[in-house]
């Protein structure tokens with residue numbers, strides 16, 4: 305079990321964000337039976353628990369919502385009646401997992417978080433731990449985690465070459481290390497792109513792939529300035545393409561104001577990028593680490609646009625505004641966009657085939 309140091313002691317802060325968001329929470333047959341039994345025993349409120357209509361394939365229902373919140377969410381206490389009365393084991397898997405995003409493979413489970421959860425988002429700001437990959441994180445004990453089962457094939461280095469699992473894990477650790485050690489978000493992204501391009505030139509006759517990954521550390525940082533609007537909007541468009549019924553991209557936002565506002569939160573932005581680079585599904589679903597790099601650039605671009613949007617809508621700017629932008633970024637990339645569609649877009653952009 306591995307996670308990022310900044311997530312390693314995550315605890316639910318009962319923000320109610322997950323229970324108060326108007327999205328579908330599918331219910332497995334075991335959770336449906338527990339909820340129905342709980343109502344028969346008068347331990348749960350006697351409300352209609354399930355939405356009308358057919359549930360998704362493989363599920364026994366979808367939790368009903370009233371005014372955008374789950375019918376079992378108590379707005380006053382910010383607590384869940386199912387959790388409180390029946391225990392965590394009675395919850396649908398979606399409720400138990402959020403905001404955890406797991407990837408399971410032959411080398412174990414890697415977990416990152418969705419920062420749409422405000423408690424998780426705040427962890428990006430912490431001062432007490434340096435950013436790193438850690439083993440046996442206390443917040444994530446061994447157990448079953450729902451998520452990508454990456455058991456079949458290791459990721460592709462590029463469309464004509466597979467990586468071995470250990471080298472891919474080292475690549476993710478390298479991305480986290482760059483995010484922890486380069487102070488500029490844009491220089492970190494440019495450096496990671498340069499590192500990936502160098503790695504993609506590797507041939508078996510050059511030696512062991514792991515050595516080539518580790519050698520990336522010795523390359524100097526690529527120093528760049530802030531990106532231009534075309535760079536930013538092209539990456540935001542990647543994300544929007546992966547969202548059914550996406551709104552058009554707002555191209556008139558004042559990105560320079562967003563860039564200025566981001567400066568005091570650059571370290572947190574780098575941590576958000578690292579949290580997408582680590583435990584990533586992209587490398588398994590797309591066709592090469594260039595697409596993985598593109599996914600990180602998309603995170604930064606979407607965050608910048610969300611910062612600019614928050615900045616444009618308010619006279620004051622500070623931590624809460626930044627966290628709102630982080631939440632909006634992960635809502636789009638982690639929950640609204642289809643992972644398969646994102647992987648296809650990033651692959652198309654980087655290697656020309658979806």
Ligand code: SF4
Pocket residue numbers: 322323329367374375376377378383384385386387395396399
């Ligand atoms: S069942 Fe509980 S945890 Fe799940 S969405 Fe409803 S209130 Fe939230």
